[in-house]
Amino acid sequence: MTQRARRLPYFFLMPAVVALFLVGIFPLLFALQVSFRQYQLTKPYLGNSFVGFANYAAVLQDPSFWGALSRTLTFLVIALPLEVLLGLGIALLLDRQGMPLLRALTRISLVIPLATTPAVAGLMGRLMFNRDFGVANYSLSLVGIPAVEWLGQPNSAFISVALMDIWQWTPFVALVFLAGLATVPPEIEEAAKLETTRWQTILRYIQLPFLLPGLTAILILRTADIIKLFDMVFVLTRGGPGSATELISIYVQRIGFRVFDQGVASAQAILLLILTIVLSRLYIRFFYREVTT
Amino acid sequence: MAAKVQTNTPTPTKSNLRVSTVLHAVLLLLVFSATIFPFYWMVSTSLKATVQTFAYPPVFIFVPTFEHYWKALTEYEVGRTLVNSLIVALATTALAVTLGTPAAYALARFEFRFKRDLWFWIISNRMVSPIVLALPFYLLATRLKMIDTYPVLILIYLTFTLPIVVWICADQFRTVPKELDEAALVDGASPFTTFVRIALPLAAPGVVVSAILSFIFSWNELLYALVLARNVTRTAPVAATSFMSGYELPWGEIMATGTLIVLPVIVFAMLVSRHLVRGLTMGAVK
Numbered sequence: 113m114t115q116r117a118r119r120l121p122y123f124f125l126m127p128a129v130v131a132l133f134l135v136g137i138f139p140l141l142f143a144l145q146v147s148f149r150q151y152q153l154t155k156p157y158l159g160n161s162f163v164g165f166a167n168y169a170a171v172l173q174d175p176s177f178w179g180a181l182s183r184t185l186t187f188l189v190i191a192l193p194l195e196v197l198l199g200l201g202i203a204l205l206l207d208r209q210g211m212p213l214l215r216a217l218t219r220i221s222l223v224i225p226l227a228t229t230p231a232v233a234g235l236m237g238r239l240m241f242n243r244d245f246g247v248a249n250y251s252l253s254l255v256g257i258p259a260v261e262w263l264g265q266p267n268s269a270f271i272s273v274a275l276m277d278i279w280q281w282t283p284f285v286a287l288v289f290l291a292g293l294a295t296v297p298p299e300i301e302e303a304a305k306l307e308t309t310r311w312q313t314i315l316r317y318i319q320l321p322f323l324l325p326g327l328t329a330i331l332i333l334r335t336a337d338i339i340k341l342f343d344m345v346f347v348l349t350r351g352g353p354g355s356a357t358e359l360i361s362i363y364v365q366r367i368g369f370r371v372f373d374q375g376v377a378s379a380q381a382i383l384l385l386i387l388t389i390v391l392s393r394l395y396i397r398f399f400y401r402e403v404t405t
Numbered sequence: 406m407a408a409k410v411q412t413n414t415p416t417p418t419k420s421n422l423r424v425s426t427v428l429h430a431v432l433l434l435l436v437f438s439a440t441i442f443p444f445y446w447m448v449s450t451s452l453k454a455t456v457q458t459f460a461y462p463p464v465f466i467f468v469p470t471f472e473h474y475w476k477a478l479t480e481y482e483v484g485r486t487l488v489n490s491l492i493v494a495l496a497t498t499a500l501a502v503t504l505g506t507p508a509a510y511a512l513a514r515f516e517f518r519f520k521r522d523l524w525f526w527i528i529s530n531r532m533v534s535p536i537v538l539a540l541p542f543y544l545l546a547t548r549l550k551m552i553d554t555y556p557v558l559i560l561i562y563l564t565f566t567l568p569i570v571v572w573i574c575a576d577q578f579r580t581v582p583k584e585l586d587e588a589a590l591v592d593g594a595s596p597f598t599t600f601v602r603i604a605l606p607l608a609a610p611g612v613v614v615s616a617i618l619s620f621i622f623s624w625n626e627l628l629y630a631l632v633l634a635r636n637v638t639r640t641a642p643v644a645a646t647s648f649m650s651g652y653e654l655p656w657g658e659i660m661a662t663g664t665l666i667v668l669p670v671i672v673f674a675m676l677v678s679r680h681l682v683r684g685l686t687m688g689a690v691k
Contacts, residue, residue, distance in 0.1 A: 120596055121515035125523070128508035128567060131500075136530060136564050139541035146541065202436050211430055218437045224444050226681055227674030229625040231642040232663040236443040238649065239450060239660065245459050247446060253462075279443060287682045288690050329689050336532040343627035347646050361536045361628075368540045369632060381537040392532040396525055399689040 140385065143378045151375035167379035177380060179355065180363035187359060188338050191274045191281075196330060198278070199285025200323075204311070206286070207293040219290075222283035230280065234347025237276045238263070241348075248272075266356035269349050273357045276344055281337070285330050292326040293319060325399075332395045336388065360384065444667070451660035458656050473657030474665070481655075483662050486644040490666075492555060493630075493640060494623035497562035501619050504563075505570030506612060510600050512571065513578035514586070530568040531687050535628045538564060543632050553635035561629050566619035572688050573618070573680070577611025578604060617677045618684040621670050641666045 147167055149160045171177050206219055225233070241248050241262035249259040262268045296319055304318045342361040345351065351358035351366065358366070364384065368377030450458055452469035477483045512520070542561050543552075551557040581604055589599040605612070630640040645666060648659045674681060682690055 118517075121511040121517040123596075124507040124511035124515075124600070127504045128571060129523070131504050131563055132527070132530075132567055135560050136533075136538070139538055139545060142545060143537070143541035146544065151544075201432075205429065205432055205436065208429060210426060211433065214430060214433045214437075218433050218440070220675060220678060221437050221440045223674045223678045223681065224441055224671055226685075227621060227625075227667070227671045228444065229627075229642055229645075229663075229666050229670065231625075231627040231646055232447070232667050233443070235645060235649075235659060235663045236447050239656065240443060240446060245461050245463065247463055250461065250463055279439070283440065284682070284685060288686065291682060291690050326690055329686050333531075333686060340532075340534040340536075342534075342536060343625075343642070346627070346631075347649065361534050364534075364536045365539070365628070368536070369543070374540060374544060378540050381534075381540050384534055385537050388532045388534060388537070389529065392525075392529040395532070395689070396528060400524060400528065 143381055146374055147378035147382050149375050151373070151378070153372035153374055163375070167375045168383075170376055171379050171383065176355065177363070180358050180360045183355075183358060184338060184360045187270070187274060187277075187341075188335060191277050191338070192331070192334050194274075194278055195282045195285045195334065196327070198282045199330075200289055202282065202286035203289035203293055204315070206290055222286060225280045225283050226287075228280065230343035231347045233276055233280050234344040237272055237344070237348040241272045263349055264353055266353060269353055269356050273345055273348055276348060277338075277341070280344065281334065285334075288326040288330055289323055292323040296322045328398050329395075332391055332398070336391050336395075339384065339387065339391075444671075447660045447667075448664050451657060451664045453657065455657055473655075473661040476655075477658040477661045477665070481644070481648070481658055481662070483641065483644055483665065486639050486641045487665060489555075489634075489638050490624055490641040493558045493562065493638070494620050496555065497559045497566050497623050498616050498619045500559060501563055501566035501570045502612060502616055505567050505615070506574050506605060506608075507600065509571045509574035510578050510604055510608075512575045514583070514604075527568045527571055528687050530564060533564075535626075539629055539632045542629070546633055552633060553637050555638055557633050558630060558638060558640070561633065562623045562626065565622055568687070569619050569622070569684055570612075570615040573615035573684065574608060574611050576683075576688055577608040581607045614677050614680045615684075617673050618680070621673055624666075624670055 148162055148164060149167075150158055150163050151160055152158055202218075202222075206215055208215075228236075240246050243249060243259060243261045243264065246262070248262060252258075252260065260268050262272045301314070301318055304314050308314065338359070340361055341359055342365065345357055345359055345362055346365075349357040351362040355363075361384075364377055364380045367373055367380065371377075449465075449467075451473055452471070453464065453467055454470055454472070457464045457467050511517075512523070538561065542557070546552050546557045585603055585607070586599050589603045590596065594602070625642065626640075627642040627646070630638075630643045631646075634640060634643060641662070645659065645662045648655060648662070677684075
């Protein structure tokens with residue numbers, strides 16, 4: 113009987129674990145062995161011989177791989193601080209007393225970017241950043257700035273992609289911070305408001321400690337998401353012009369599915385996976401202590 | 406004492422208060438407009454006659470037309486791809502709920518070896534870049550002749566739908582009192598019957614939320630579908646991107662397609678807006 117009781121959890125877990133192993137682990141093992149092989153789909157006559165670490169060596173010596181990684185880092189360094197600052201500002205606006213209707217309306221509107229299909233967000237960008245009839249250039253013309261070829265120039269294309277990412281993900285940051293602000297005990301906040309009316313002081317000394325866990329979650333998750341970022345960029349610029357907006361996931365996709373060198377692409381994917389595992393270890397260390405002990 | 410507090414606090418004068426209220430309102434309006442503008446612009450472009458789309462300066466007031474929707478659905482066969490998206494998203498969600506709820510129940514109720522490791526593994530799926538899985542899935546699906554079939558998409562979508570269902574439902578099962586399960590077991594019900602008849606109905610709100618989130622994420626997915634679907638199973642996001650070639654782009658039809666894709670998920674997302682962040686952070690932020 114106790115034997116049966118001990119087996120009971122596994123009986124419930126088995127279906128999900130088997131399924132997740134088949135779709136989540138087995139393909140990774142397959143990618144791992146492909147990464148040690150010659151695997152050029154356009155040149156089948158070369159065969160799929162074992163090449164040891166040759167693909168990894170090729171990746172690590174490839175300037176375009178490092179270029180894609182450093183571009184991803186640049187993107188992170190530009191977009192993430194802006195998202196955090198804007199998101200914090202929006203959370204504070206939504207947390208402030210007064211204008212319940214407008215606040216409710218703004219809060220619910222934040223769902224729109226979050227739910228928007230990232231590929232469709234890319235389409236919206238194509239429309240708004242169009243050189244000839246886009247609203248971006250129209251707004252610039254209102255303040256007397258000549259038309260910019262947004263998606264045609266490396267720097268402005270990079271900015272366009274960043275702007276769309278900021279549009280889509282700042283609401284996420286805002287809602288995480290808003291959840292943090294809701295955990296501030298009201299009596300402490302009330303007491304502080306008797307002492308000062310400066311919102312900066314209240315933010316620094318009362319609210320900040322309650323925002324820090326959310327901030328950590330944001331930093332780790334947004335980093336993972338920018339490494340994952342594909343759909344929106346693919347539709348908006350396809351990584352172009354040239355390789356100006358070719359972030360790491362776009363780059364690996366190009367090697368795997370447009371150059372069709374699956375061996376090298378798999379090696380890149382495995383390296384990306386290692387980076388990801390480090391990130392999720394960090395995330396787990398910060399957030400799941402109580403669940404796991 | 407009260408007087409002392411008074412002197413410390415610069416009591417806001419009436420006009421001061423009004424200025425900050427106005428500022429608050431203006432900033433909120435600004436956030437609201439910036440948030441909805443791209444969406445509004447897509448919808449309004451989808452309703453404009455083609456001439457008005459290319460008008461410069463842009464037209465803000467116009468008589469709406471549904472011709473682009475008609476053309477997108479007939480000439481570009483977007484309807485078929487929307488049905489494909491629906492089939493794949495519903496099937497993967499149903500499968501994720503069927504496989505995931507028992508696992509969530511076990512994680513919430515029982516102690517067992519490797520529980521920690523199982524949690525870590527499930528959470529880690531949130532971080533993995535889809536391109537990492539798309540490469541081997543493509544090669545495996547080619548060998549198994551499963552390219553352009555529904556099952557291959559339904560299965561690969563499990564990599565993100567199953568973790569979400571397990572996480573959100575485990576959270577919900579923890580709120581169901583253990584005593585109810587125990588009472589059923591004492592009455593002679595088997596553990597599985599107890600799960601299906603007692604715990605699962607009580608956890609229904611969590612199950613529904615996780616199902617909606619898994620539907621939204623599947624519906625919105627592009628990369629896997631781009632790699633694994635061709636004609637038969639082509640999903641709506643893939644169709645929307647396929648317009649984007651050539652010089653004369655059918656902007657009206659593109660934006661009509663975009664609207665058709667996004668509108669249903671926005672409605673769903675608003676229904677679960679309170680849980681959206683929970684889903685996106687795997688429960689770390691409630």
